[in-house]
Amino acid sequence: MLSTLRKIVQEVNSAKDLKTALTIIVQRVKEAMGSQVCSVYLLDPETDRFVLMATDGLNKRSIGRVSMAPNEGLVGLVGSREEPLNLEDAASHARYRYFAETGEERYASFLGAPIIHHRRVMGVLVVQQKERRQFDEGEEAFLVTMSAQLAGVIAHAEATGSIRGLGRQGKGIAEARFVGVPGAPGAAVGKAVVVLPPADLEVVPDRAVADIEAELALFQRALEGVRGDMRSLSSRLENQLRPEERALFDVYLMMLEDASLAGEVTTIIKSGQWAQGALRQVVTDHVRRFELMDDAYLRERASDIRDIGRRLLAYLQQAHQTTLTYPDNTILVSEELSPTMLGEVPEGKLVGLVSVLGSGNSHVAILARAMGIPTVMGAVDLPYSKIDGIDLIIDGYHGEVFTNPSELLRRQYADVVEEERQLTRGLDALRALPCVTLDGHRMPLWVNTGLLADVTRAQERGAEGVGLYRTEVPFMTKERFPSEKEQLAIYREQLAAFHPLPVTMRTLDVGGDKALSYFPIKEENPFLGWRGIRVTLDHPEIFLVQVRAMLKASEGYDNLRILLPMISGTHELEEALHLIHRAWGEVRDEGVDIPMPPVGMMVEIPAAVYQIRDLAAQVDFVSVGSNDLTQYLLAVDRNNPRVADLYDFLHPAVLQALRIVVDGSHAEGKPVSICGEMAGDPAAAVLLMAMGFDSLSMNATNLPKVKWLLRQVSLAKAKELLEQLMRIDNPQVIHSALNLALRNLGLSRVINPAATIQA
Incomplete structure (x- = not known):
């Protein structure tokens, strides 16, 4: 059944619209299960009714006409209960409902499975037979698997239709809404x-072109380029391959002839489609046909076609790069x-x-x-x-x-x-004012930086220092590791820009979702892998060069603070501190007279929360990275949209962990700041201040909003609010209670100006 399932999903995936996709589904599932009827009912969100959208076996004229509410009929029962229903005699079931126009009274047995996508019931997939019999376990499992596989495909086909301004019935719709995070x-x-993305055929969009001749010429140049590559590859490998192995290059060259793949692409370009879109259509079609073949050798040819497609696309994209135009009000999509x-x-x-x-x-x-x-x-x-x-x-x-x-x-x-x-204009007036609460509590607001543009933005918004300078950003913009001299120049520029205010420089933090093209880290689970301090301790030559550059850059400014990321225990901290002292000694031996800067560690790993006093005792300050700490405490990959709604820095476990860190750091007499995104959330900032954080560091854009809100509350009121929220065990309730409290104080204007539209 697995190969049948794969074939059906592939075929449905390449359907041009929802109607075609549903037609393929009912035909192929009916064939695969040897049933007499297969039908798809989709839930219409406007009417909240399951509408018959495709059938093979029932009267075709009933498509679009027959519908039932979730509390009606067997289809409604499957959809509302969100589980399969397997009946030997459908007509004897209490929920059976007869529709004369379908002609379904002839069918006794019924098997229905819900189609669910991201928790949303989209419809019901049904098979029926004349004779009275219970579908067996294997058949039921196949239909359930099929409906689960098809849910995403149907959602995609539906979305594609709505992009073109078409509803499920192919009728015009004004707008379509898509939900992300x-x-x-x-x-x-x-x-x-x-x-x-470069040379990825699957994601090439459709794009109509006016200058067809130019697209044809572009495609011809790409063909010539790939042909040239094939010939030179063939001759280069002449002595390494047998003649029959080199024959593969002849096959490639043959595919590039006008009578084959190239000719089909040319025909589609002439219809007004751009060359990249035409290439995608033809290659996808050929690949699908080969993949559906039973012969293993022919199935393998699909990868050859894919390879040719990628090579041609690379040439086309090269030519197209210079022609990409950006209109005013560009919304970049990728x-x-x-x-x-x-x-x-x-x-x-x-x-x-x-x-x-x-x-x-x-x-x-x-x-x-x-x-x-x-x-x-x-x-x-x-x-x-x-x-x-x-x-x-x-x-x-x-x-x-x-x-x-x-x-x-x-x-x-x-x-x-x-x-x-x-x-924003109104908040600009706060620039020169300090962040002081109504009862006189002073809360320093710092910024997170990484780009040069951040410096100007931070100064315009009245930042009082840098709580996190991401040193990996200059590393990510280069094609090799920057030298000590190059790093020194970059760091000195940052230290000079904020002098005499403090600048906290985090040592190189790569891995996870931050990659260096020239230092690839390939791992199954990068967030639990080789990242942060683990990388630099394994490569002391990188770490020492960076620390030396930081120390030299601080000469005459003395506003440097060094921050160590991803510390999970005292052994890592001791090793890193030893290397920093070694670098300091080397720099002083070279005649650069600088004091030892304050060194701090980041709390991002839960292990550090529970060792906070031991760790804080060895450093000059502590800084919480709330993004990673939240991710690791809740076991939620913050880059995965499927679980994005579980990632929540107001989760009770996160709030309790933050309190432990503040209390533990203060018990050792060390200041503690927070530099994750949580600090830039105005509502969350109220709670962080109440917990006792000594400074908050955020992106410059949010700094005025946080300052405005903290200036409108008293520390006493913030502490009172924190105590109420710490007793709540549900993150959603914490959000609601916090927003309600701020609204009652007349302080919700900086949180969400678009709220009225949702109402």
Whole structure:
């Protein structure tokens, strides 16, 4: 059954629309199960009824006409109970309902399985037979497996239709809404620009072109390029391969002839599709046909075609790179956004970001928050390859993307954008004012930096120091490890920009979701692998060069603080401190007279929470990285949108761990700060202040909002609120209670200006 399942899913996956996909499903499942009827009912969210959308065996005229509520009929029972139903004699069941137009009175046995996608019931898959018999366990298991596999495919086909402005019945719809996870707060109205990962055929979007001749010429150049590559490869390997093995290159060259694959691509380009889209269509079609073949040798040919497709695409993308245009109000969309993609958009044109993969706490989302760009992450159901050039609205507060928005929705979000602009302007007035509560408590607000642009942004917003300078950013922008001299120049620039304010430089923190192209770390589970201090302790030559550069850069400024990431125990801390002292000794021997800077450690691993006093005793300060600490405490990968809703820094376990860290650090007489994204959340900042954190470090964009809110409350009120919330055992209730308390104090304006639209 497994290969049957695979074939059906592949065939359905390549369907051009929902109607075609459903037709394939009912035909193929009916064949595979040897039943007389197979039907698909989909739940219409507007009417809350299960509508017959495709059938093979029932009267075709009943499609779209027959429907039932969740409390009606056997289909309604399967959908509402969310479990399969296997009946020998359907008509004798109390919930059986007869529809004359289907002609289904002839069928006695009934087997139905719910189609569920991300907890949402989408519909019901049904098979029926004339004779009275119970479907066996294997048949039931097959249908359940099939419906689970098809749920995502149906959701994707449905989404693709809605992108084109078509509903389930193929009728026009004004707009479609796709839900991801909030990446960076704010709203944006603009045009989608889809950025493709290099040479990945599956994600190439459709794109209509006016200049067909230019696309044809482009494709011909790509063909010539690949042909040339094949010939040179063949001659280079002449002495290493037998003639029959080299014949593979002749097969490739044959496929590139006009009568074969190339000819089909040319035909599609002539219909108005761009070369990359035409290539994707043809290659996907050929690959699917070969993969469905029973002969193992022929099935393997699918990978040859895929390889040719990738080679041709690489040439096409090379030529296309220079022609990518960014309109005003660009909303950048990609399967997985990268910092370099953001950097390629001309200044002033980028208004929003959408990433299909990643979550609100992945590296690019943190970057987006620092830049103040509204972002939606983890929009896994968005058929992004279809949306290039169409109008979009993104809501970074709720993690929503709207395609083909109506005029009313545009006006509403345009108002939100304007309101945000005015709020930011109003908060700018706070720049020179200290962050002091109503009862006189002083709370220093620092910034997280990494990019040069962060410096100006931080100074404009009145930052009082740098709580986290991400040294991996300069490492990520190079094609090799930067030398000591190069690092020294970068660090000195940062220290000079903020002098005399303190600058906390975290030692190289790579691994997890932060990769260096020239130092790849391939692991099954990178977040629990070789990352942070583990990498640099294993490579003291990298660590020592970096620390020496930091120390030399601080000469004459004396505002450097060194921070060690991912410490899990005293052994790592002692080893790192030993290397820092060694580097300091070397620098002093070279004649650079600098005092030993304060050295701190990050609490990101739960083990450090429970050893906090032992660790704090050995350092000058403690800093909590709330992003990773939350991830590890809750066992939630923060880059996985499927579990993004479980990632919550207001979870009771996280709040209790933070309190343990503050109390333990203070017991050893050491100051403790927090530099994760939690510190930049205005509502959470109230609780952190109440816990006793000595400073908060955040992205510069959020600093004015946090300052405004903390200046409106008293420390006594914040402590009272914290004590109430620490008694609650549910994170959702904590969020609601916190927001309600702030609203009652008239302090919710900095939290979510788009809330009214949701109402």
